[in-house]
Amino acid sequence: TTKFDLLIETIVKDANVLHTLVDDLHIEKLILQIGSSPMPSHETTPIPIQFYQYKDSIENDIQQADLVISHAGAGTILQTLEANKPLLVVINEQLMNNHQLEIAHVMEKQGYLYFCTCATLAETLKKFVNHRFEQYEKGNPLLFGRYLNEIMTE
Amino acid sequence: MDVTFINRSRHVGQSYISSVFTTLWAFFTVIPFVYRIRPKLILINGPGTCIPIVIASLLLSILFLIRRPKIVFVESICRVQSLSLTGKILQYLPVNILVQWPQLTERYPKTQYIGRLV
Numbered sequence: 001t002t003k004f005d006l007l008i009e010t011i012v013k014d015a016n017v018l019h020t021l022v023d024d025l026h027i028e029k030l031i032l033q034i035g036s037s038p039m040p041s042h043e044t045t046p047i048p049i050q051f052y053q054y055k056d057s058i059e060n061d062i063q064q065a066d067l068v069i070s071h072a073g074a075g076t077i078l079q080t081l082e083a084n085k086p087l088l089v090v091i092n093e094q095l096m097n098n099h100q101l102e103i104a105h106v107m108e109k110q111g112y113l114y115f116c117t118c119a120t121l122a123e124t125l126k127k128f129v130n131h132r133f134e135q136y137e138k139g140n141p142l143l144f145g146r147y148l149n150e151i152m153t154e
Numbered sequence: 155m156d157v158t159f160i161n162r163s164r165h166v167g168q169s170y171i172s173s174v175f176t177t178l179w180a181f182f183t184v185i186p187f188v189y190r191i192r193p194k195l196i197l198i199n200g201p202g203t204c205i206p207i208v209i210a211s212l213l214l215s216i217l218f219l220i221r222r223p224k225i226v227f228v229e230s231i232c233r234v235q236s237l238s239l240t241g242k243i244l245q246y247l248p249v250n251i252l253v254q255w256p257q258l259t260e261r262y263p264k265t266q267y268i269g270r271l272v
Contacts, residue, residue: 074232078272102234106255139254139270144228147268151224151250152195 004071004092005037006118012040016122022046024129031061072100081112081136089115112136160184163202181206189214196225202240225249231272237262
């Protein structure tokens with residue numbers, strides 16, 4: 001997993017972000033997977049925050065969520081889209097890994113999610129109000145099996 | 155099930171110049187392994203660690219020591235606009251390259267898109 005301290009800080013401390021989450025999106029609770037990042041102090045946040053470092057699987061948390069905010073890891077993106085959850089992908093500008101941008105960009109273009117940076121998090125969240133995303137279709141591994149059959153019998 | 159570990163061609167962050175040497179080394183250590191297994195089909199993805207296997211199998215087949223296997227490389231779903239370095243290298247070899255975004259086949263005509271696999 002990759003470190004993204006700034007994202008955790010933004011979610012917990014940025015007043016605009018919290019305001020949008022609570023007032024515009026009616027979020028009542030936050031569950032944060034923080035990995036090795038430090039957890040900022042959060043006594044004065046308007047909604048309860050639960051956090052943990054790691055779990056074997058975040059599948060349950062994704063399933064129970066009304067909104068998922070994550071870094072641009074392909075695994076997390078696919079897992080969340082397959083669960084058909086609204087997803088906000090936050091690009092880590094300090095990593096500046098081009099692939100992060102590529103997959104977030106194309107997924108947004110196809111209407112599956114929104115992406116942003118920590119600086120534009122609050123304003124991008126506003127787009128989620130009453131927004132319906134395109135339904136993501138899982139990939140089909142059977143296509144691969146069929147392809148292998150074809151080439152092996154050439 | 156037989157599991158064998160092979161050497162990495164390049165570690166994350168390793169300089170490309172020194173990677174030439176580690177790849178060569180990996181290649182030599184992998185030759186007896188490929189000769190023993192004699193694969194008919196090689197499925198590969200991701201990092202350049204797969205390249206020595208490819209070269210070893212092609213070399214052994216050119217020397218008539220094994221039959222030439224089918225080789226299929228599946229490019230990462232993160233690769234939307236450009237091929238990975240491994241994918242770019244494999245274009246020059248008899249390898250089937252599957253990409254997961256159709257626009258890549260226009261830019262890299264040697265690749266194929268058969269649909270999204272993951």
